Amino acid sequence: MQVLNPDFQEAMRSNFLFMDINKEDFATILQGTSVCELRAGEILFSQKQPATDFFLLVEGKIKISLLSFEGTQKVVDIINPGNTFAEVIILNGMEGYPVNAKALSNATVLRINAQKYIQVLSNSSEACLKVISRLSARLHWLMNEMERLSLHNASYRLISYLLEDIHHESVEETKVMLGAPKRIIASRISVTPETFSRTLKNLTKDDLIEVFDEHILVKNPSKLREMLFI
Amino acid sequence: MQVLNPDFQEAMRSNFLFMDINKEDFATILQGTSVCELRAGEILFSQKQPATDFFLLVEGKIKISLLSFEGTQKVVDIINPGNTFAEVIILNGMEGYPVNAKALSNATVLRINAQKYIQVLSNSSEACLKVISRLSARLHWLMNEMERLSLHNASYRLISYLLEDIHHESVEETKVMLGAPKRIIASRISVTPETFSRTLKNLTKDDLIEVFDEHILVKNPSKLREMLFI
DNA sequence: GTAATGACTTGATCAACATCAAGGTCATCC
DNA sequence: GGATGACCTTGATGTTGATCAAGTCATTAC
Numbered sequence: 001m002q003v004l005n006p007d008f009q010e011a012m013r014s015n016f017l018f019m020d021i022n023k024e025d026f027a028t029i030l031q032g033t034s035v036c037e038l039r040a041g042e043i044l045f046s047q048k049q050p051a052t053d054f055f056l057l058v059e060g061k062i063k064i065s066l067l068s069f070e071g072t073q074k075v076v077d078i079i080n081p082g083n084t085f086a087e088v089i090i091l092n093g094m095e096g097y098p099v100n101a102k103a104l105s106n107a108t109v110l111r112i113n114a115q116k117y118i119q120v121l122s123n124s125s126e127a128c129l130k131v132i133s134r135l136s137a138r139l140h141w142l143m144n145e146m147e148r149l150s151l152h153n154a155s156y157r158l159i160s161y162l163l164e165d166i167h168h169e170s171v172e173e174t175k176v177m178l179g180a181p182k183r184i185i186a187s188r189i190s191v192t193p194e195t196f197s198r199t200l201k202n203l204t205k206d207d208l209i210e211v212f213d214e215h216i217l218v219k220n221p222s223k224l225r226e227m228l229f230i
Numbered sequence: 231m232q233v234l235n236p237d238f239q240e241a242m243r244s245n246f247l248f249m250d251i252n253k254e255d256f257a258t259i260l261q262g263t264s265v266c267e268l269r270a271g272e273i274l275f276s277q278k279q280p281a282t283d284f285f286l287l288v289e290g291k292i293k294i295s296l297l298s299f300e301g302t303q304k305v306v307d308i309i310n311p312g313n314t315f316a317e318v319i320i321l322n323g324m325e326g327y328p329v330n331a332k333a334l335s336n337a338t339v340l341r342i343n344a345q346k347y348i349q350v351l352s353n354s355s356e357a358c359l360k361v362i363s364r365l366s367a368r369l370h371w372l373m374n375e376m377e378r379l380s381l382h383n384a385s386y387r388l389i390s391y392l393l394e395d396i397h398h399e400s401v402e403e404t405k406v407m408l409g410a411p412k413r414i415i416a417s418r419i420s421v422t423p424e425t426f427s428r429t430l431k432n433l434t435k436d437d438l439i440e441v442f443d444e445h446i447l448v449k450n451p452s453k454l455r456e457m458l459f460i
Numbered sequence: 461g462t463a464a465t466g467a468c469t470t471g472a473t474c475a476a477c478a479t480c481a482a483g484g485t486c487a488t489c490c
Numbered sequence: 491g492g493a494t495g496a497c498c499t500t501g502a503t504g505t506t507g508a509t510c511a512a513g514t515c516a517t518t519a520c
Contacts, residue, residue, distance in 0.1 A: 017366075074396065077370060088370070091363035121355060121362075128358035129351060133321035135365035136247075140307060140318070142372050149380065150420075153476065166304065181497070190380070195477060197499055383506070411467070425507055427469055 004030050008110055011058050016138060017084055017117075020130035025120040032113025038103035045086070046100045053111045054087040060107025065100050078104070090114040149190060151228075154199050157189040159224050162209070166218060177215045234260050238340055241288050246368060247314055247347075250360035255350045262343025268333035275316070276330045283341045284317040290337025295330050308334070320344040379420060381458075384429050387419040389454050392439070396448060407445045 009030070012018045018026065032053075038044060044055070047067055055062075057079050064077040064085060076099055079085045089097060121128050148164075151157050166174045178185055186196035200216070203209045208224055210217040218224065239260065242248045248256065262283075268274060268290070275281075277297055285292075287309050294307040294315060306329055309315045319327060351358050378394075381387045396404045408415055416426035430446070433439045438454055440447040448454065 017362075075394065077374065083370075083373075084366075085370075088363050088367045091359045091366070093359075118359065121359060123355075125352035125355065125358065128355065128362065129321045129323075129348065132247075132351075132358065132361055132365065133318050135362065135369060136314075136321070137318045139365060139369060139372070140313075140315075142369070142376070143313075144307065146372070146376055146379075149376070164305070183497070192478060193498070194479080194500085198477095201499085413467075422508060423468070424470085424509080428507090431469085 004033055004035070004110075008035060008058065011082070012056060012110065012112075015056060015082065015084060016134040017087060017131060019134055021120065021127055022124075025124060025127060028120055029112065029116050032116030034111050036109045036111050038107040038109065040103055040105045040107075042103045044101040044103065044109065045097050047098060048096045051086065051089050051094055051097045051114065053113055054084060054090045054117070055101070056084045056110040056112065057081050058108040058110060060109075061104040062107060062109070063102050063104050065102070066098070067100060073100075090118070154189070154191045154195050155202065156228065157191070158196070158199050158203070159227055161185070161189050162216065162218055163221070163224060163228065166221065172221070174218045174221060175215045176218060234263055234265070234340075238263075238265060238288065241312070242286060242340065242342075245286060245312065245314060246364040247317060247361060249364055251350065251357055252354075255354060255357060258350055259342065259346050262346030264341050266339045266341050268337040268339065270333055270335045270337075272333045274331040274333065274339065275327050277328060278326045281316070281319050281324055281327045281344065283343055284314060284320045284347070285331070286314045286340040286342060287311050288338040288340060290339075291334040292337060292339070293332050293334050295332070296328070297330060303330075314342075320348070384419070384421045384425050385432065386458065387421070388426070388429050388433070389457055391415070391419050392446065392448055393451070393454060393458065396451065402451070404448045404451060405445045406448060 012033070013026075018029070021029065036044065036055075038060070044062065045051075059081055062079040062085060063075055064079060066074045066076050077085070085101065086097065086099075089099075121131070148157060148160050151160055162176055165176045182196060183193040186193045189196075191199070200209070200211050204211055208218070208220050210219060242263070243256075248259070251259065266274065266285075274285070274292065289311055292309040292315060293305060294309060296304045296306050307315070315331065316327065316329075319329075351361070378387060378390050381390055392406055395406045412426060413423040416423045419426075421429070430439070430441050434441055438448070438450050440449060
């Protein structure tokens, strides 16, 4: 039996659907897993074809599309590396793929046998619960992130970032360590380094924070909190 | 045995964790479910308290926070109506809550007995798989939505919206019905009606689309697609 | 008929940010 | 010691899109 490249195993392990599967069970799943190298434009599966596998994209881009009457093709999803696709179809026990999957670029995908995976989950409610837990946690995180990014302006997003990292109930001064170059944090909250710098300066001018090399001193947490009307 | 108000049952059913549970199983879960009315500021549970239930917020806002050494309180999450919380703790089988939950406003929450819920899932791998499937689908959707909203400017978001709704592979003209007032669609893609109107006009000027009352005629799908570098 | 309403458009103005360009500081390397 | 390169800051300028205000239709109300 051929063994899956450790890098690929790693890739699977870092996906929520496989993260918490125990060793033996994971080995079982690996038995049903193989690597597909796709050329740009190549079709991975198409509508109505029996749904026997789902997939984890390692590299490249995959387009999921739907063919309606008269050949109209609607793009349902574009898959990026690290994500699984068609797992929803599998988990719902559908007979055939209701969509088409086509490589938009050269791509590497792992083809995971549905039956093996389902077998593992079916036999281990523990694994199931863990997976549900992971997905649920990820959902919470994503919704938070979305909320933050939808905060209208740069100051708000910065403040929200600072408060997330400290958030006393108290009114005391607090250090926020920024364990990463400022430009990284800037991109995390979706502003340019320049704007980030200027925003920090503004908050400093208003005597709300003080900026150091390795950390930011939040001088007035409660006032900042007010600015977010939380 | 007291029966849970149908409205509340409805609320549960529209959450992914309960959506696909069959009738009997759902009844079992309901046996372990009760309503809590919280006053603003009231504490629902606190750190280290045994974790016997998780919750679905029906109305109000709940703050989830973490108490570290020396009384520093860090806000981990703000829960909004429709969402569950503490389910991750439960599903991971943790003994006690690692966080505090406090009502930020008057709030209505459903308290769901962990043991009952887990029992149901444990006995039905089918239900488990359905739940995983739902969560997974929701994740895909959210990630898509995030991507769209992170598209830098209004034209991009509008184009992305249009393409999502048609997306021929072909180059032919296509109608996109907009089954909702324009201002609704505008808010969907996070622009004001004014900007929406102007953006449509621009695309019309470039001969890419044509605007009608009930639909938009996309005259050059492939050119639009290029503009998104997909 | 006239008035009132609601959805959309259009124009003018303004604030927020990105971008471009030019320094400044600091650590590392030769 | 001087050169190099990362990272950050600062200033000038341009674009984008929100906001305010006014105007167009079409529909419904009186």
